[in-house]
Amino acid sequence: MTVVIEMVSDLVCPWCWLGKRRIEGAIALTPDVDVQLIFRPYELDPSVPAGGVDYKEYMREKFGSDEGKERASAMRQALIDYGQEEGIPYQFDKITRRPNSFDAHRLVRWAQGQEQGSAAKEALFKAFFHDGRDIGDHEVLVDIAGQIALDQKIVADLLATDADVENVRNEANLFRQMGVTGVPTYIANRQFAAQGAETSEKLAKFIRHAATHEPEERPAG
Template identity: 60%
Template sequence: MSVLIEMVSDLVCPWCWLGMRRLNEAIALIGDEFPVEVIYRPYQLDPTVPREGMPYKEYMAAKFGGAGDSEKSEQKDRFSAMRQMLEQYGEAEGIPFKFSGIEVRPNTLDAHRLLRWAQGQNLGYGMKEALFHAYFTDHRDIGDKDVLADIGASIGMDRNLLIDLLSRDADLENVMREEAAYRQMGISGVPTYIANRKVAVQGAEEAEKLAKFLRTAANEYPLESAQFS
């Protein structure tokens, strides 16, 4: 009895960082009951963001309405309340969200490529943590190839190799094809957790609820094959 979790998420999604931490807590709650493997799958919340990224404030103003701080709207108020709630949730999970200093809204396609390569070296969790921290805490542009290479090097990857791969289209089609497959499945929000390719749950649920989901998957939706790519 085992569970394979495919976590579909984006690297500029604060709920995804929260969800990853909570999933890890859920796995700890499972303990030795059964093995759980996690594979991180790509998703872009907004694939229309240009590859070079765009100014964060400009992007958020267009998305949530209002061009200036003095202009109020119900949508902007909801967004502000959500950010405050995320910061509170983050505190409880040891996540240092610092939204106010973000300068660039990046395109995350290259960051997903980097994560794909890190997973091939069993560095997936460390890479996601590093990317989330770089964006939400250090306010780095995780769409910039040099920044991505530096992040990779910080967790033990070969920086020169990463620069070479990022400067080409290595695995670009694979990542885009993979993301498209999840959109075709009907996934429109992240994080989404798919267990044993049979059952899914969406949202940054509490660790206890995710542990229950893992146990249900293990008991009612058994893993049919250990061969996943």
Template identity: 70%
Template sequence: MTVVIEMVSDIVCPWCWLGLRRIEEARALAPEVEVQLLFRPYELDPTIPPEGVDYKAYMSGRVSSPEGKERMAAMRQALIDYGNAENIPYRFDAVTHRPNSFDAHRLVRWAQGQGKGGAAKEALFRAYFNGARDVGDHGVLVDIARSIDLDPDIVADLLKSGADTDVVRAEAETFRQMGISGVPTYIANRRVAVQGAESAEKLAKFIRHAASLLPQERPAGQPS
């Protein structure tokens, strides 16, 4: 039996890049469990306009008090330290634009259909948090698609046509209605969940716990 883990995350969430690396490591720590990892959309701020906004102005509006700025600086330093341990090259100082991430989620959906969901997530995280690229821009998304061997012309046409807009929006809303308010969140077989970029060891325990809840397969010929 397979444990289906849905990773609910946003491209502009730095903890989600860490969470991606850790769930992949957790799978390696629990090789006895067959895991299907699926990526699900979540927008931390769906009010961001399609063209995005200035990052510094946006963050100043959200974190204005000296205490809040100190907490933000401490969080960034913690992420940089965690990133160094996980070979994640965060470059927060280079980020100048806060994009709308909706179309990036559409790209992940199409990549996932080709067995490249993980590659798309990794490429998008790297483009934003290391390359400071606008992952809401269609040209950037087409370039990322090309880098993971998706057909760039097809992706460009899909982005332009608005394909899967309603599906992705409905999917993101489903997880909000489920009560998810922070990401990354991992949901196993729609039965158990864990929130936050937990350590790989804790996520491996989560995988094993989810596997223990699966119905046991009966030996061939044994009556049900």
């Protein structure tokens, strides 16, 4: 039986890069299960303007208190440590802009249609969390499209229009309505859910559990 895993995540969420690596690790640990991994959009903060905002100022407002700063610092160090285990080279100090991630989600949607969804997610995470690039900028997105063998002119033309804006927004809203309040969240066959960047071993158990139940609904690709 095929297990369809919908990974709901945001491209400005550092835990989501970790979560992507770990769900891929889980799939590798379950070679006897046919797993289809689909990436779904989520915006942690839809209020960020299209042009993005200064990253340090944004983080200062979010974690302004001394306690908040300590929590943010501890979380960042935890991510760096976990990232080293998964081969993820976080470089938070390079980030200068907190982008609006909506158009990056559009790029993932188009890439996924060309069976390049995983490559798009990986390239976007790396661009933001390692290279410090503004993944809300259309020129950056077109450059990334070229890195994953998408037609850059087509992507540039699409980004200049409202192509798939409604589809991406509806998808993101659907998962909010389903009760997703944090990412990464994994939904198996629209029956079972796991939240957070769990270890690959735990996610492998999640996959095997889903494989023993007939799906009530098969999500569209």
